[in-house]
Amino acid sequence: MFQYAESLLEALREMQSNGHEVCVAYLSHNWEKKLLSYPFKNVQMKCGRWSLNLSNVLMALKIPGSFSRFLSHILSPVVWQLAKLDCDLWIFPAQDALSYQVKVPVVATVHDLMHRYESSFPEVSRLRRGNIRDHRFSQLTQWARTVLVDSEVGKMHVHESYGTELEKIQVLPYIAPGHIVNSQDLWNFDQKYPLPKKFIFYPAQFWAHKNHQRLISAAAALRSDYPDIHLVFTGMKNKAYSEVYAHAEKMGMLDHVTFQEYVPDQDLVGFYRRARAMMMPTFFGPTNIPPLEAFACGCPTAVSGIYGMPEQVGDAALLFDPNSESDIASTMKRLWSDDQLCHELSQRGLEKAQRWGLPAFAKKLQEILLKSPHSL
Template sequence: MKILYDFQIFSNQNVGGISRYIYELITQFDQDNFIDWEIPVIYSSNIYLKKHPFFSKKLLPHPFQLKDNVNFISKAAFVKEKLLYKITNQIHKERFLVMEYEKNKALNIEKIKQGNFDIFHPTYFDSYFMDYIGDKTYVLTIHDLINQVFPEMMLYQPDKNKAMIERADRIITVSENTKKDLINIFNVDEQKIDVIYLANSLEEKSGHVSEEFKKKIPEKYLLFVGGRLDYKNFLFFAQMFASLKLKNNDLNIVCTGSPFNASEQYLFNKLGIQDCVYNTFVNDDELIYLYQNAIAFVFPSVYEGFGLPVLEAFSCGCPAVISNSSSLSEIGEDAAVYFEPKNPESILNALKNVVNNPALREEKIAKGYEQLKKFSWEKTANQTKEVYKKALLKV
C-alpha cells in the first residue's frame, strides 16, 4: 500500500505538532513492509523532516539568512540603513517562501496527476488537490476546529471547507472532542470518523544541556510551552501569576517559543512581573530540561484538539496544571490538576495547590507516568494503517 502525503505542513511549519505527527508516522512506517510512503518536497526548513535519513541529504538548502554586518559612519545613519537593510531582506525572504511553496505545490500536483499511489493523505488544509485527485482514495486528519469554534480569536482562516471534508473517504480526528466538534459543525456521519490519539516524542533524559543554558533559567518557575495566540489564554495566566507571586516572591514563568511582543511586554510592566517572565527558543534536550526542573507545567488553553505538551510533561516527570476545556481532560484524565480557563479563583487555587503542596506534585507525577502508557506512536501508526485499509475497501 502506497501513501502519498503532501508538502503542506512542511512548507508551513518549521516545528510543531502536526509536522511531528506526520514525521512520526513515516518513521513508524519505515519499519512496516506493508506501507510505502512518499512526501514530494523540494524545499523545507522543517526540523523533523531534516532529521529523517531520506530527506536529510535531499532537501535543497534555504538560501536566505538575514545578515547583520552593515557598518555606517554615524549612529543615526547606521540605525536607518540597518532597518532598511532588514526590511529589504525580509521582503526577499517572503518572496522566496512564496516561491518555495509554489514549487512544492507544483511538484505535488504532478505527483497527484500521475496517480502512482493508493491513498492520498494531505497534511494540512489547502484544498488545491481537489481539482486533480479524481476518484482516488483520500484520508483527511482533523487536528482541531479552533477556527470554527472560536473564529473571533483567530488571525487567519485555514481552508477547512465542507467540500474537502465531504470528499474524504475516511476522517481521522485526534480526540473524541474533535470528533464531536466535527459532527456538530459539519454534520459528518459518525461512521466515517476514526479517533486516533497522538503520542509523546520526548524521551526523558538529561546531560545534554549546556551550562550556559542552565544559567539562563531561574531556579523556581512555572513552565508555559508553545504558541501564545488568544485561545492559548497566556495573558490571563500572566495576570493570575501576578496575584500568585504576591506570596511566592521567588516564583517565575519560563516560556518557550517566539519572543514576547510589545503587548505582552506592556502587560508584564503593568503587572510588575517584567523581571520574572523569561522566554527562550529550545531544542528537544533543552525542553526536556525545562520540564524536568519546573515546579509545574501550566496549560491554560481554552481549546486544544489534542494537547501534546500534556504528554510531554508526563514523560518528563513534570506536574501538569491544565484547563478542563475541550480535549485536555480526555488526554490527562486523573493525572493532572484542572481549572476553569476563564475563572480567576479556579486557576489561582489550582496553582497554589500545586506550588505549595509537594505531595500533590509527587502524586500527579506518578499518575502522569501511568497515563502516558496509554499513548505510543506505534499504536498511532497501527491504527492509522487500519484506517487506510478501511478507506481502500470503502467501509
C-alpha cells in the first residue's frame, strides 16, 4: 500500500503542475522525510495514534458508518483537522476505516476482497478478520464518493459483494513503483548478494497464499533434467516461513533454494535484472505489483492465471494454474530452457511498462477525479 500511495503522490505532482492545489495529510513520522521532495502543502495530523486506535475500535465493533461518523466528529482529532483544511476531495490510498468515518468528500480505495474469494487462508479469516474486513469495505464503498480498484475484476468484486453502483467504481491499475523505475544497481550488489548465475526469482512474504511450496515442488520435479535449477526467495523469515523451509528440506531442495530474507526496495532491481525469470504462483489478486516491477526491469515473467492477472499482464507474461504443480513445472521448464521465449517476454514486458507508466497513470487519475461527484 505504501507503493500505491507513492504512485498517487507522483501522479498528483503532475496534477499540481496543471493548476490543482494538492494538500497531503499524514499521520506517521515515516512520511515526513519522503514528503520533502514534493511541492505540496504537507500537514502532519496531531494525535494520529489516538485517532487511528479509535477508528479501528469502531471498525472492530462494527459500528455502522453513520454512527461512526457521528462519534468520530466528536472524538477524533484527525477528523477535526481534515474538516478544518477544507479540501474539495480527499484520497485515501490505504483502504483504512478512517476513510468512511470522516465527514469530508472521499475517494476511497479497495485493493482486494480476498477475504471473500479466498477465505480458506488463515491470514484473512482467523480472529474474525473476514467479518471485520467485510464491515469495513461495506461501509467504505457506501460512504465514498468514488471507489478506486486495480482492475475490471476488482470492479466486479466490489459490485457483486456490496452492490456498489458500477459508475462509482473506477479502475486505476497499479504501476511499477518509482524505486524500481528510477533505481540503478548497487555498485557492490554481487558482493552483498552472492546469487547463483541462473535462478527463478520470487519476491514475496511467506504467507500461505503466496504458494511457495508448490513452486519448490515444481522445481524439484525438474531437478533431474536441470540439475542447476535454483529458486531465490526474498521475504522476512516469519509467517509461514518455517513450513516453506521444512518443505524445501523434505523435497531435498535446500541446495536449490536461496532464502534471502528482507531486501530493501532499492536493491530489488538487481534481483530482477539478474533473474532468469520471475514466477508468482500466488492465490491472491485481483492483480499484484511484482509483475509490473519485473516488466520495468526487463525480467521475463510468469504469474497465476486467476482473477485480474491475465488482464494485468496481457501477452507480456506466461500464465499457469497455481493449484497445479505440473503446470507450474511446465511453465518453469519453458522459462529455464527457452532463451528465445525469455527474450520475447523481456521485450514485451518493457514495452508494456512503457505504455502503462506514470504519465498514463496520472492522466487516468485526473480523469477519475474530475468526474467524481464532488469534482475538482
